[in-house]
Amino acid sequence: MAFLRHLLRKLGWYAAAFAAALGLNFFLPRMLPGNPVDTLVAASLGRGASSESKQRVYETYIHEFGLDQGLWEQFATYVGNVMRGDFGTSFSRYPADVSTMVADTLPWTILLQVPAVALGWIIGNLIGAVAAYRRGGFDRGVYLTSLFLSAAPYYCLAVLLLYGLAVALPLFPTGGGWSFGMRPEWSAAFAADALSHWFLPFLSLLLVFIGGQAIGMRSMAVYEIDADYVGFARSFDLPDRKIVAYIFRNGMLPQITGLALAIGTLVAGALLTEIVFSYPGIGTLLYDAILNKDYPVIQAVTLLVLIAVLAANFFVDVLYGLIDPRIRAAEKGER
Template structure:
């Protein structure tokens, strides 16, 4: 068996073990929160009812439906069994809507917001960082402090500033939501235009910070590589600058590729506050809503999606690193 296959098998084993632990945490941690969500549901449904027996029957029926009358370990087994069928349970706060349908409607909104922002921010930021590192001119002296400023401001701060200035102040963009509430979702120019207008401010608040962070990271790595011994040796050997620049760029890009993979893996959780500020109907918004309303199935479903994306991103990163840098897989194999 080749070293690379051994490397992959070992990684798959560790990630499967990690997934089992993550699955347990996603189920048990929400249920450690204080309070009983069934009390809230029954309280809403029993308004105006005077019969204590009727309220008791409603309470018991909901406890049985949500399996809350069973021991926690048995609830976990039922959760895993439902997971293999693609059933994540019924939402407490949006009863009788199931969690899978909520996530299915929320994930496209989050992906449409995060993926373009991450990719554009990563490309533009790395180009800016490489330019600042290679070109010592007045433009580079301007780009560096701008990148530092952008990276220092949190996502939610940009979101609030843009919301206040561009929406409430200048009335150039909508203040929140995914589209105009007067419209019905449809594949037409009016609906698409509304989605783009509502998408612009959340997207800008993410992409600007992304550009600043990537530019600073690329600049630091490129400067470090330019001062490395192999660059001086290559110059003394008479290698053309273009070839040396290619080596420098390749080595400097390794950490940036890690950053890209991790950004893609954590895109769901990273959009949480941005979606809350703009009332954007993504998975981060639903996670916040579920936590506030003690919606155990929806919390577990949201965190499970986040965990899976993070694990998949890290696994793909390890596979990619093993192909790009043979030293990594060689070091892993030697540990066996």
């Protein structure tokens, strides 16, 4: 019951955060300068159309997209549609369905980010724990390298990898999700080609995430090394691998909290990385939508990112409550 109250309290905070972000998600895109319908009319009719034709098409699009309603009425319609899973029709790719556009690009982003988060967290924390335990030159090398990787902006490292491994040394493709002339299909040839395009964006995200996690775990492990249980384990001549495992387990709790914060940063960084590599994920979709002031697509992508970050943070909070007995003890003390 104590843990259930803790869970419900967290769920209430996340629900309030979602409600506030839902409002920002609607109003912020509309603060962009310019009118997206003007761009759409110009693209569909061209310069040779008469002003009367442009006016009729303009009014048709305004009514079609609901922009002739008041702002708060548009917001109420938007919330109602979101609750039904309807994100509307794209402005710039009319009459394309926004949900279909997101569904086509989301798997590419998931395949890019999930492995980067999972492997980056495991590898980074293991490296940080080993570096703190061994100390010396290995520790200094790991610290300096991790500091550089964690401080480097995602797009900068992506540009460096793109130039070094795709331009100077043409080992990988320079961008895209697959080679020209191919189309997505379930075949070994397409999978190998897509993997070659996937590797550089994945590597850029992985390296930055490893650096951040290694720095955090090293800082925690340095304090754990001086703990009594480490000296006790050394007095029994336990193998280093066993002692490092103890240090890793005790330093892992703060790193789980750090994981929740890092996921949000990684999501934002991944969107920029996709733009650098022209990767066909939601980052590139969002970039194109911002350029074209495509409100429905912007709202759908940012809402999706918001839900992913909130869900990841909620999952980490639940996991932290399960593995940290101090939280359960604190909840019992409040009862």
